[in-house]
Amino acid sequence: MSSFHTQRTNHLASSTSPYLQQHAQNPVDWWPWCAEALSLARTLNRPILLSIGYSACHWCHVMAHESFEDPATAELMNRLFVNIKVDREERPDLDRVYQTAHQLLSRRPGGWPLTVFLTPDDHTPFFAGTYFPREPRHGLPSFAQVLVGVERAWREQGAAIRAQNQSLLEALASLEPQGSSDLPEAGLLEAAFQQLALSFDPEHGGFGGAPKFPHATDLELLLRRHARTADAAPDPRPLQMARLTLERMIRGGLADQLGGGFCRYAVDDAWMIPHFEKMLYDNGPLLALCCDLYAATGETLFRDAAQSTADWARREMQSPEGGYYSSLDADSEGHEGAFYLWDREEVRARLDAREYPLFAMVYGLDRPPNFEGRWHLHGYRTPAQAAQALGLDPDLAEARLTQARAKLFEARERRVRPGRDEKILTAWNALMIKGMARAARVLDRPDDLESAEQALAFIRTRLWRNGRLLATYKDGVAHLNAYLDDYANLIDALLELLQVRWSNTDLEFAIELAEVLLAEFHDAERGGFWFTGRSHESLIHRAKPLGDDSMPSGNGVAARALQRLGHLVGEMRYLEAAEGTLRLAAESMRRVPHAHASLLMALDDWLDPPELLIIRATAEPLETWRRQAQQGYRPHRLVFAIPSEVTGLPGTLAALRAGAQPLIYRCRGTQCARPVESLTGL
Template sequence: MTSPHPSVPANRLAATASPYLQQHAHNPVDWWPWCAEALDLARTQDRPILLSIGYSACHWCHVMAHESFEDPATADLMNRLFVNIKVDREERPDLDRVYQTAHQLMARRSGGWPLTVFLNPHDQRPFFAGTYFPREPRHGLPAFTQLLQGVEHAYRDRREAINAQGDELMTALAGLAPTPSGRVPAARVLDAALNELTDSFDTEQGGFGGAPKFPHATNLEFLLRRWAVGAAAGQPDDSALQMATFTLERMIRGGLNDQLGGGFCRYAVDDLWMIPHFEKMLYDNGPLLALCCDAWQITADPLFRDAARATADWIMRELQSPDGGYWSSLDADSEGHEGRFYCWDRERVRALLTPTEYAPFAAVYGLDRPANFEGQWHLHQYQTPAQVAQTQGLPLAQVESLLGAARATLLAERELRVRPGLDDKVLTAWNALAIKGMARAARVLGRADYLESAQAALDFIRRTLWRDGRLLATCKDGRAQLQAYLDDYANLLDALLELLQTRWSAADLAFAIELAEVLLTQFHDPDAGGFWFTGRDHEPLIARPKPLGDESMPSGNGVAAWALQRLGHLLGEPRYLDAAEGTLKLAAEFIRRLPYAHGTLLFALDEHLNPPETLIIRADTDLLDDWQAAAQQGYQPRRLVLAIPNSATDLPGALAGMKPGAGPRAYRCRGTHCEAPVEHLAQL
């Protein structure tokens, strides 16, 4: 989405790199980016700060921009009363996290975007917060201009009360900080999480709870891991597997998944997975790609294999930059309307397809039913190809061929439309999630091009976003900036461990160790345990959180604990294991209270209680692939396999003792115990 009023003189946001901020560069609002100069101005002039946080693919952010920020009268009021700061939540998740939490405490309800917060200019503490506000009063919300005047009057007339409220808020924020329990949670919390997911499972449509429905890839991965743990003990939990695979199947067949071009949208607004909010985010699709691969390994159902391929192909085709990094997202809107790019007129589809193609296509995707989105049809599988083959008396292979031809025709036609806006910044943490998914897909599906894609993204990060031993968080048009956050380091470490299981690279292992060391020196709290979201040398904010629960992305503390634990077992490095254990102790009460909301920490807990099996294969290059394939056969989430060629030398830590033999050999360890090397392939 570009600014609709380029004739309006550019404001300061025109000089920023963020696509979201640039969308507001021609607003008549005198916007500032978050910076010391803006904060100093507000303090000097004693003008409250209007902080507006959003992101480029956000539909309601666009609505509020059109209604209010592009309106000269509203902008004039904003400029007279406030210092106005616009923030891209994807570039500054630290600010978003702090002020979303403040909003929840003040409003006693969950937040969202756009986030609208009014700050005391002298300490940046919020005194009023909300989300979207309309141009005119409706749905119990005041008009935005009414709100602006009311907030400004409150700041002038009720200063003492505002300061007291700020003190109360800081006390409440401090009260949210976790405190260590001294003990790691017991294994029963894993069962409690499974029970909670079972109780909230939608047996009719999959997923958990009602609308809106989010993919929650972490919960589905937890269920697959529970099944695998039971299967390894000869007692597979088929109900856990059924919940995960049924949910994933409904998502794949639903409108949440782009039935023509691949890739999953952010979430569904209904309980059928039919109509999504149409933005497509990189951070969703990386984990869902890995999940589809896992489901394919377990079930051998082609539905999951094909969905994995479609998702990976979409990431490469539409989100991978020529420089290798993955871009961030596709907008929900095109031509000013949400979903316009994806929806169809029935008669246009009928005209594009042959009658032979149209008959099964309409039956599968619902064009023989009433329109499902604003008088048009958003593609959603109402029937499976097998069901349609049976009712129409056709061979299944013929139906699938006709559907494939129809999808190709419609995709080609769709490519002629005005495309949704692309947010073409590269975010380190999101790229890490995609690298992990692409590496998993490369290994499970045997696709060298997926590995090349993941490697290109990693090379971009090393080349552009790794400077002087530290990561940067974002890059746009070659301009890398902003100190990286916990999520960047933790997810990239996790992605490197996934890549190392796909192919050996001494450089990647060395990079993983460097990231682990920065996690310990910059983010780890050696006293209370856990990891702060920002580094020790980061800009001070009103709070420094240690996020524990999974949200739209996996918990940074959970990923850090899980990845450090795995790296610690590989290298025999007690500092990494101790940091992971301390994180579990810190999070213990939160995990016990809401186990299903801490899925990533549960992965770390599971492998703390039952250390993963590490299998280190040493062999000449010509034999390495066969041994690696044998070791990685099937879905084994508690097994970590590195296939290291005999030519590799100077290995770090415990790997140094795993020497080549006269022939291929595999070293099998679990925790601190290692068995005698295996020297015959059949023994694997």
């Protein structure tokens, strides 16, 4: 009998995951992924029903309401299976393995909720799907039919399932990169650009058709190409592609026009209607990208979008303890997007007669509703176009729009908010720390620097234990061994912070993280980094992810960050690990170049190492020179302004001493030129 009937809650009640807590009172006898649940499945010889999702997932909520809250469905689940619920954000290792298995079993992409049935002894999946409805529809069986059919197959076709499982495990093993004796060639950068150009949407920006995702890493790759070729053989296309894509995202419905921040993806070609959840891992890189586009173009649209995104993150996503929360739900009051939608008459009532016509023309209230009989704000016209149509001065039009947005934002603040997932994830925090540090540097925003430092301090005090990172924190509890993404992205974020202000402590922390990265995750024999560390629990497959997906590839970030840190402190082991990663990834990069933007940026740095400027000076010239050296968009230059009085620098940095006069050391790769006494001396 299910323990639910005696406990009134299942085994998820003490979880740190808000997603698991959402299911703690289901009549399903859910377990978290733990030794006790796995042992129970072996003892009972029952298959495991593994359900993976996350708290901001709309279809996860639908399946929960239809099936997991239904007593009859729960009775079937409890009688036939050991049921395990996993938050894919806390356990990306499990999600990665079983999403891949789903693709091999079903021959189609996965998603969430992910529904996988595992053998009880070795946890190999033998049937997988995503969302199943309560009643049969759209060619899908009902979830109850799936439950009964899978359990019968397990009882009656055990030998065939075992044979299939062996084939699946062999297929998983065959997916791992075999490596190459050669480094990837420079031509892959051109090949990736051509692939992106072929799929580029010249009308709305972005790549391919609906649904459209931000793909910040691809846009960063385009911007780096623009910077690399701007002086030699200017090609306007990379900048145009990146600029148009980000502009349309900012002006469109993907961006929150009132409160700042970006939603996860758009369901249409024109970036009009989003899937309304807001994820921290999207907004950190998009914040950095907005800063980069502003640095590259000087256009205030990108500066304003960066500022509103940073303001949103500080206002709504930063915990009192300093770390950043994970996400905002797509739903509120039981309906997707309800928090963000407007009725025309409500808008008209809240704006004055001078503001409404302009606002309606820009954001589409002068058109038919675009979402279930209501309006989601989408920039159909630019403010300048609307001002011209209405005969208004452009500056006056901008001022009126600012007033109108402020009024509607204030009104929206009184609505029922979407749920917020308040767990704090190390890797996602690292992405936002990097974005905030970039905003502090490019836009000169001290509040963003303070925010980034608070989040870093939180990680140091709450998620760094006994020389190892932990992956997740909530309500005073930090746990789970950190993953490759946690270490790689945090090193990358520290290198960004060090370019805003120097800290020996932060550099030492970056080196400590790099050492754990090599000790726990690096494959010294074949190259590259596993997603899980050596001390992690053993799963059916141990992956070395190379391609970018919703987050940049951990191997790509590690290869780039280790190169930069290795050049900064003169540590050859870091450079060798980066080189081995590129060799491992070479064949995969050749097959689909544009799917490996993070690794391509690491390759770009390997082929032509970035310029390092080390400034040693007292406070006044130090800050002035730092700002001057960082002007414009210079992704191939790193500037570290180290006060003269700082001593005890590690590695080769120790040789770059302060002098009686301010000094600037210029290094590239493993070579440093003689210091000069002014920027003009460079």
